[in-house]
Amino acid sequence: xxxxxxxxxxxxxxxxxxxxxxxxxxxxxxxxxxxxxxxxxxxxxxxxxxxxxxxxxxxxxxxxxxxxxxxxxxxxxxxxxxxxxxxxxxxxxxxxxxxxxxxxxxxxxxxxxxxxxxxxxxxxxxxxxxxxxxxxxxxxxxxxxxxxxxxxxxxxxxxxxxxxxxxxxxxxxxxxxxxxxxxxxxxxxxxxxxxxxxxxxxxxxxxxxxxxxxxxxxxxxxxxxxxxxxxxxxxxxxxxxxxxxxxxxxxxxxxxxxxxxxxxxxxxxxxxxxxxxxxxxxxxxxxxxxxxxxxxxxxxxxxxxxxxxxxxxxxxxxxxxxxxxxxxxxxxxxxxxxxxxxxxxxxxxxxxxxxxxxxxxxxxxxxxxxxxxxxxxxxxxxxxxxxxxxxxxxxxxxxxxxxxxxxxxxxxxxxxxxxxxxxxxxxxxxxxxxxxxxxxxxxxxxxxxxxxxxxxxxxxxxxxxxxxxxxxxxxxxxxxxxxxxxxxxxxxxxxxxxxxxxxxxxxxxxxxxxxxxxxxxxxxxxxxxxxxxxxxxxxxxxxxxxxxxxxxxxxxxxxxxxxxxxxxxxxxxxxxxxxxxxxxxxxxxxxxxxxxxxxxxxxxxxxxxxxxxxxxxxxxxxxxxxxxxxxxxxxxxxxxxxxxxxxxxxxxxxxxxxxxxxxxxxxxxxxxxxxxxxxxxxxxxxxxxxxxxxxxxxxxxxxxxxxxxxxxxxxxxxxxxxxxxxxxxxxxxxxxxxxxxxxxxxxxxxxxxxxxxxxxxxxxxxxxxxxxxxxxxxxxxxxxxxxxxxxxxxxxxxxxxxxxxxxxxxxxxxxxxxxxxx
Amino acid sequence: xxxxxxxxxxxxxxxxxxxxxxxxxxxxxxxxxxxxxxxxxxxxxxxxxxxxxxxxxxxxxxxxxxxxxxxxxxxxxxxxxxxxxxxxxxxxxxxxxxxxxxxxxxxxxxxxxxxxxxxxxxxxxxx
Ligand SMILES: [Zn+2]
Ligand SMILES: [Zn+2]
Ligand SMILES: [Zn+2]
Numbered sequence: 001x002x003x004x005x006x007x008x009x010x011x012x013x014x015x016x017x018x019x020x021x022x023x024x025x026x027x028x029x030x031x032x033x034x035x036x037x038x039x040x041x042x043x044x045x046x047x048x049x050x051x052x053x054x055x056x057x058x059x060x061x062x063x064x065x066x067x068x069x070x071x072x073x074x075x076x077x078x079x080x081x082x083x084x085x086x087x088x089x090x091x092x093x094x095x096x097x098x099x100x101x102x103x104x105x106x107x108x109x110x111x112x113x114x115x116x117x118x119x120x121x122x123x124x125x126x127x128x129x130x131x132x133x134x135x136x137x138x139x140x141x142x143x144x145x146x147x148x149x150x151x152x153x154x155x156x157x158x159x160x161x162x163x164x165x166x167x168x169x170x171x172x173x174x175x176x177x178x179x180x181x182x183x184x185x186x187x188x189x190x191x192x193x194x195x196x197x198x199x200x201x202x203x204x205x206x207x208x209x210x211x212x213x214x215x216x217x218x219x220x221x222x223x224x225x226x227x228x229x230x231x232x233x234x235x236x237x238x239x240x241x242x243x244x245x246x247x248x249x250x251x252x253x254x255x256x257x258x259x260x261x262x263x264x265x266x267x268x269x270x271x272x273x274x275x276x277x278x279x280x281x282x283x284x285x286x287x288x289x290x291x292x293x294x295x296x297x298x299x300x301x302x303x304x305x306x307x308x309x310x311x312x313x314x315x316x317x318x319x320x321x322x323x324x325x326x327x328x329x330x331x332x333x334x335x336x337x338x339x340x341x342x343x344x345x346x347x348x349x350x351x352x353x354x355x356x357x358x359x360x361x362x363x364x365x366x367x368x369x370x371x372x373x374x375x376x377x378x379x380x381x382x383x384x385x386x387x388x389x390x391x392x393x394x395x396x397x398x399x400x401x402x403x404x405x406x407x408x409x410x411x412x413x414x415x416x417x418x419x420x421x422x423x424x425x426x427x428x429x430x431x432x433x434x435x436x437x438x439x440x441x442x443x444x445x446x447x448x449x450x451x452x453x454x455x456x457x458x459x460x461x462x463x464x465x466x467x468x469x470x471x472x473x474x475x476x477x478x479x480x481x482x483x484x485x486x487x488x489x490x491x492x493x494x495x496x497x498x499x500x501x502x503x504x505x506x507x508x509x510x511x512x513x514x515x516x517x518x519x520x521x522x523x524x525x526x527x528x529x530x531x532x533x534x535x536x537x538x539x540x541x542x543x544x545x546x547x548x549x550x551x552x553x554x555x556x557x558x559x560x561x562x563x564x565x566x567x568x569x570x571x572x573x574x575x576x577x578x579x580x581x582x583x584x585x586x587x588x589x590x591x592x593x594x595x596x597x598x599x600x601x602x603x604x605x606x607x608x609x610x611x612x613x614x615x616x617x618x619x620x621x622x623x624x625x626x627x628x629x630x631x632x633x634x635x636x637x638x639x640x641x642x643x644x645x646x647x648x649x650x651x652x653x654x655x656x657x658x659x660x661x662x663x664x665x666x667x668x669x670x671x672x673x674x675x676x677x678x679x680x681x682x683x684x685x686x687x688x689x690x691x692x693x694x695x696x697x698x699x700x701x702x703x704x705x706x707x708x709x710x711x712x713x714x715x716x717x718x719x720x721x722x723x724x725x726x727x728x729x730x731x732x733x734x735x736x737x738x739x740x741x742x743x744x745x746x747x748x749x750x751x752x753x754x755x756x757x758x759x760x761x762x763x764x765x766x767x768x769x770x771x772x773x774x775x776x777x778x779x780x781x782x783x784x785x786x787x788x789x790x791x792x793x794x795x796x797x798x799x800x801x802x803x804x805x806x807x808x809x810x811x812x813x814x815x816x817x818x819x820x821x822x
Numbered sequence: 823x824x825x826x827x828x829x830x831x832x833x834x835x836x837x838x839x840x841x842x843x844x845x846x847x848x849x850x851x852x853x854x855x856x857x858x859x860x861x862x863x864x865x866x867x868x869x870x871x872x873x874x875x876x877x878x879x880x881x882x883x884x885x886x887x888x889x890x891x892x893x894x895x896x897x898x899x900x901x902x903x904x905x906x907x908x909x910x911x912x913x914x915x916x917x918x919x920x921x922x923x924x925x926x927x928x929x930x931x932x933x934x935x936x937x938x939x940x941x942x943x944x945x946x947x948x949x
Contacts, residue, residue, distance in 0.1 A: 052840040053847065061847045066854065076925045079916060085870055092854040098912070098935045104924070105935055106870075106915040111858040122870055128934045136847060141909075141929040159839040697849065702856035 021045035036067035053136030192580030195346030216573035321522030322545035366435035393765035394604025417531035646770030688721035692735035742775030781814035
């Protein structure tokens, strides 16, 4: 019992028992639990210290971990906390219920087990579900709070220190609090510059930023293991085994995309040995169901459906290619022309004209006629070694790019390389370029060959398979054999690979244009290709090193297309983002006073909808290529407050609401009104595919989806077909009607995501026919840009409140906008 | 003077940090809930029978119930802690693989979990 106060235990020296709280060092087994995430396994105590939640709850929230295990010397012994019925281990969903008559308690998850009707007939009392985490702390009778004495002796960690160390653990799980004091750890990396002495200095700045981002990405993905998955088995057309399962989104940070590699595991049972296989995601459904095509078909336990686990297989390929491109840029003099080299580094270079004969007409066959600003862009670009084209929403960026590529290809400078950061953009561009009659090869990553594509006939793998000449019949035969048997003998496999490589090379070389993602330009299959002319679309959405990958294959003439007034590249690592990795090459070149050529006529939005974005983001230069008449939807009876002005700001005063359980964070009123608006649209004859609901937070997104399908006044299926997504996933796309639910209206925190003007621009410019914005003007008006938007809506009598069938102009007072400091 | 030294180190909770934490906490909670709603289109089957041996004394044969500090005695007994707070012993039913086990544990008698049991017991006694 006597511990002795003089005990010479050195707190803060990392000299703890393994199960000591990683924050404060408390090591009483009754007070600590272990985080059960395999990559973490750290212990934390149940005291609050100087924070609003207990240490373990702090950790779970900050790290987004959700499973814990009790200490072996705790009253319950070594126990992973899980739902007694379904095995769910998410502690945020667990709570105790007790038997009606006996002193027996059991852990049960809130959703769905607590709501299973059959339970009511049993001996359990469901009225008193007692959540495991209560008031941001584990139930104190399950995990004891350390005594006052213990807490006084413990390390007094602050919330800031917790945030820092959690951030550190994301890249170095073994880091200690002491590491926070070490020089270098907290140091910000060297920020990006406007100009660089040489390519080595350039590399010295960007290489560490890419490394930071890569480390972060790796940690993020590898911590995303999921257990207890239910699998539905299927077989693909190529005879490969496909596993379907639901991979719930954890937060806004990680999104699965087709081509991602996952490892599926089964731990085995009496009838099945343990099994695992790696596969590629080939499809994602709106219901978050993932289709995983397995690499190996043998030994798959297809008669089992439950108890599978899945991990992310992180690949460094894209980051390696960026690092590789920077190195090539520095060491290989032929990587880009001298002019481009100096220009990219921000050196003063005397302007050079590109001496190429200009075409008489600037349009291209198979494409719509170009307007004046598009013709101007094409003509300009063809004469310059480096040019920037700014394409505001709906201004025909893709058509202009395709016309440029058409004329470049006709100049006889060799093959043209066309890239974009996203596969979707590459596909769209490939389709348009192909329409001009040029021979296009769309090069896909090997991992995406099974992913369906709208331009499949242009893809290299498709063309290889369907090349129909007699000399290729050997390859054809081997391919057939491989498809039927799943694999080939080693000598046949060798022969097959050699033949395939030769065919790939032949097809690629005979193309006029190669299309691939920026990262795809680093594919070994293009290693010996040279491209003098490179066009990069959506270049404002890629990082500089990513942009460099297609450039270092010999670029002499570079066209960057994009819009720096819309969203930039997504950088996960805050440190790297702060240092400037989120700034695109396009933006830096703009700052180096390369003047972008702006496309000025927009063909998407009803003129009323383009007015505010044009004035706020494009100095009022955006002209309308569509008339009010062309954007009138006959027969659609929707209560727009001002006829001919299909827009309104729907005032929502419903504050963020905390449900009775104290656990829910939502703007339910807003969600309910989204459903009403959607229903009104549907009733008036709009079809689901015409409607897009934009909402910033994953929580609200899921809530709206769920709410609409449960409470929607019309057929459930209709609501399921409506796309509800984040602003970011709507970039580059359009819908006829957009409903924007701002969700957050938090007095302390500001308005979070909505603060970024570029995101607001994107949100406001997706709709063709009409837009409804739901939000709280009192909170939003504090931000200058939002204040402007609200004033604009008010001036046009489009700021309204009340029931949808009786909208009245709102007299709500705005707040003074705060100054922005940059 | 040791204690005074310690007290000086106490920091206040930063309201902004607190708001930020709160926001993340609730978001995580909501996401957890929503992800389950989407995931489980098929309702799980129930396997919630209380094993009979739970009622027979100390759960023999299914792993001995661990006894928490300083208690002995029969189930359902109330204990008085040092501070005068009453505790009551319950059995926590857990699964080890497919096996059911119980573990004994003390919980405060004012906990809502045991309140209802006690009320019912009282009601039954009255009848
Ligand atoms: Zn953890
Ligand atoms: Zn602690
Ligand atoms: Zn459950």
